[in-house]
Amino acid sequence: MSSTATSLHVPVEAAMDACFDAGWTDGLPVVPPTPDRVAQMLGDRDGDKVLGHVPPAGTPATLHKVAINAVMAGCLPRHFPVVSAAMQAALTPEFNVLGVQATTHVAVPMIIVCGPIVGEIGLNASYGVFGPGCRANATIGRALHLALRNLGGAFPGVSDMSTFGNPLGFAGCVAERRSVSPWPGFHVDRGFEEDESTVTVFAGEAPKSIVATNDVNGILGTAVDTMSTLGAANPHLMGEMLLVVGPEHAGCLGGEGWSRRTVQEHLFQHARRPVRDFLAVHTYSLDVWRRSWPDWVDGSDPDCGVPIVEDPEDILILVAGGDAGRFSVCCPGWGRGGRAVTLRVNDDSGWTSTDEREL
Amino acid sequence: MGDVELLNPMYESGHEERSLAPPVAELAGAWISSLDNGKWNADRLLEGVLAQLVDRHGVGVALRGSKQHYNHDLEPALVDDVATVSDGVLVAIGD
Numbered sequence: 001m002s003s004t005a006t007s008l009h010v011p012v013e014a015a016m017d018a019c020f021d022a023g024w025t026d027g028l029p030v031v032p033p034t035p036d037r038v039a040q041m042l043g044d045r046d047g048d049k050v051l052g053h054v055p056p057a058g059t060p061a062t063l064h065k066v067a068i069n070a071v072m073a074g075c076l077p078r079h080f081p082v083v084s085a086a087m088q089a090a091l092t093p094e095f096n097v098l099g100v101q102a103t104t105h106v107a108v109p110m111i112i113v114c115g116p117i118v119g120e121i122g123l124n125a126s127y128g129v130f131g132p133g134c135r136a137n138a139t140i141g142r143a144l145h146l147a148l149r150n151l152g153g154a155f156p157g158v159s160d161m162s163t164f165g166n167p168l169g170f171a172g173c174v175a176e177r178r179s180v181s182p183w184p185g186f187h188v189d190r191g192f193e194e195d196e197s198t199v200t201v202f203a204g205e206a207p208k209s210i211v212a213t214n215d216v217n218g219i220l221g222t223a224v225d226t227m228s229t230l231g232a233a234n235p236h237l238m239g240e241m242l243l244v245v246g247p248e249h250a251g252c253l254g255g256e257g258w259s260r261r262t263v264q265e266h267l268f269q270h271a272r273r274p275v276r277d278f279l280a281v282h283t284y285s286l287d288v289w290r291r292s293w294p295d296w297v298d299g300s301d302p303d304c305g306v307p308i309v310e311d312p313e314d315i316l317i318l319v320a321g322g323d324a325g326r327f328s329v330c331c332p333g334w335g336r337g338g339r340a341v342t343l344r345v346n347d348d349s350g351w352t353s354t355d356e357r358e359l
Numbered sequence: 360m361g362d363v364e365l366l367n368p369m370y371e372s373g374h375e376e377r378s379l380a381p382p383v384a385e386l387a388g389a390w391i392s393s394l395d396n397g398k399w400n401a402d403r404l405l406e407g408v409l410a411q412l413v414d415r416h417g418v419g420v421a422l423r424g425s426k427q428h429y430n431h432d433l434e435p436a437l438v439d440d441v442a443t444v445s446d447g448v449l450v451a452i453g454d
Contacts, residue, residue: 008365015363024368033366059370068368099430150368237430288399291428337430 007035019072023155026146026170030072041067041077051084052091055098057153061087066147073143078121079136081345082199083143086111089201089341090148096338100203101154104161105233107203107334109148110172111141112242112318114187115197117345118175125177127322129244130168130207130329141173144201168206174320180247181319182254189260189313190342202316202340204242205232207329214252214326220266227308227315227330228271230281234308235273237292237335241308243267245328246321264312272305292336308332316340383447386416392445393420394437396452397429404451412449421445 010018015032019025031037047064054061063084070083090097090109100109113123124134132138154160166172176186187198208229212222227234227241234241243263245253253263278289279302286299289306298304309315321327383389393409395401402425412418421444424437441448 006367006371008367009362010365012361012363015365018365022365022367032363033368035364035366038366057370065368068366072368096430096432098432103430146368151370153370288397291397335430336428 024072024150026142026149028170030146031074033068033071037071038064038067041071041075041080043077043080045084051088054091054148054152056102056159057151059151059153061091061147061151065151066143069147069150070139070143073146074135074139075143076121076135076139079140079143082111082113082117082121082140083147085199085343085345086140086144086201087147089199089343090144092341092343094339095201095203095341097148097152099337100334101148101152102159102161103334103337104163105334106162106164106166106205107233108162108166108169108172109144109201109203110168110174110242110331111144112174112176112186112200112202113140113198113345114176114178114185114200115192115345116195117197118178120197123173123175125175125320129174129177129320129322130172137173137175138171141168141171144173145169145171166206174244174318176318177247177320180250180323182250183260183317183319186316186318187342192342192344197345198342199345200316200340200342202240202242202331203334203338204240204331205334207244207331210328210330212249212326212328214248216253216256216258219249219252219328220263220270223267223328223330224271227267227332228273229332230273230277232308232332233335234332235278235306236289238294238308238310238314239333239335239337240314240316240340241333242316242318242331242340243328244318244320244330246325247319247323248326249328250319260317261312263317264315267315268307268309268312271308274302275299275304275306276302278306386412386418389418389446390421390444391418391447391449392422392424392441393449393451394424394433394441395426395450397426398452401425401451405449408449408451 019030045063049063051061066087121136123136185194192198210223210226212218290299294310297306393405395405
């Protein structure tokens with residue numbers, strides 16, 4: 001079978017295997033992308049609309065192609081506005097999806113959904129938010145990765161050179177649990193209104209556990225330790241880091257008067273490693289580090305503290321997770337090559353956007 | 360049961376195809392540039408290979424380029440400069 005043909009014609013009972021044989025899947029079975037299913041996914045939208053070109057192959061990401069991948073991922077039509085917005089965000093130059101798709105690092109794009117659409121399409125923001133069990137989260141995250149893979153040609157060991165890959169590469173989609181957050185919406189800090197629905201793409205590692213008792217010192221002290229590990233890319237390369245604060249921790253911090261901004265400031269000031277720690281491990285040379293570290297870091301001073309990001313706002317703080325559990329998690333980023341991108345989701349099936357950043 | 364049509368989720372024939380540049384036919388007298396990815400040792404590796412190409416094969420070194428940061432793409436202007444002045448390009452990644 002040729003993967004360059006517009007379509008394949010196969011016996012019904014062979015459809016699943018045909019998708020595997022054509023190299024279209026991520027290793028899991030897919031929903032066979034029949035014309036009827038794709039038409040339902042696309043609705044009244046213009047299937048020829050190009051969201052961008054997907055590196056490294058440079059294939060145009062038409063809405064039609066994205067819809068085919070959304071069908072294969074198992075999405076419902078009501079999920080498609082989030083999928084297409086996420087695809088548009090991933091193709092925004094600031095995100096640098098070429099680097100993310102081709103890097104040897106373990107970072108992969110993950111999706112963060114905020115606003116009313118979280119409830120409207122049944123996204124899970126509670127127990128198991130990063131894990132399996134919810135169709136919306138699993139299929140939306142999977143659809144983005146299938147589309148990036150199939151249109152960008154990001155195949156492991158060919159042009160996706162990630163040494164290990166990342167389980168979030170199957171499906172990385174979380175939602176904000178706004179109802180238990182003591183702070184404004186995640187997207188509000190990124191320039192949107194509370195009642196708007198947004199999608200953010202962030203390239204990062206799988207979540208790392210932050211286990212801490214429910215007092216401010218315990219939570220922030222443990223977060224500082226977890227977030228400043230030398231094994232992450234951040235201390236070497238800066239970039240961004242995602243901190244997902246669990247409801248118990250969020251309630252404690254908010255109850256003690258901590259805002260998102262003061263938490264960011266505290267972590268920026270304290271999640272640091274002295275220069276001597278870098279010299280001890282010799283991961284890279286000082287010349288390489290100096291190109292990434294802020295100018296004020298004195299690489300000749302062994303006691304100088306090196307932050308994990310250049311600016312407190314580069315620590316992205318989301319509230320999500322189940323009610324019980326003294327846990328938060330952090331997802332280190334992949335360096336300074338790209339930045340998280342947030343776009344508005346517009347659930348208008350007519351898709352009459354006049355703003356290219358608005359879907 | 361009959362057949363079912365499955366739509367291709369990948370690229371299709373018809374979009375712009377690109378091919379690799381042809382190899383340098385003759386090293387003697389060729390102008391060679393180097394591009395490193397900005398990681399540790401990439402520049403050293405390239406300098407060593409360039410020196411051998413100059414000594415053994417009589418190439419000229421046209422331009423030495425480096426990514427500003429290894430997470431970033433090469434600057435388009437640098438790519439254009441290299442394409443303008445070079446018969447061939449050496450690339451290396453270090454780490």
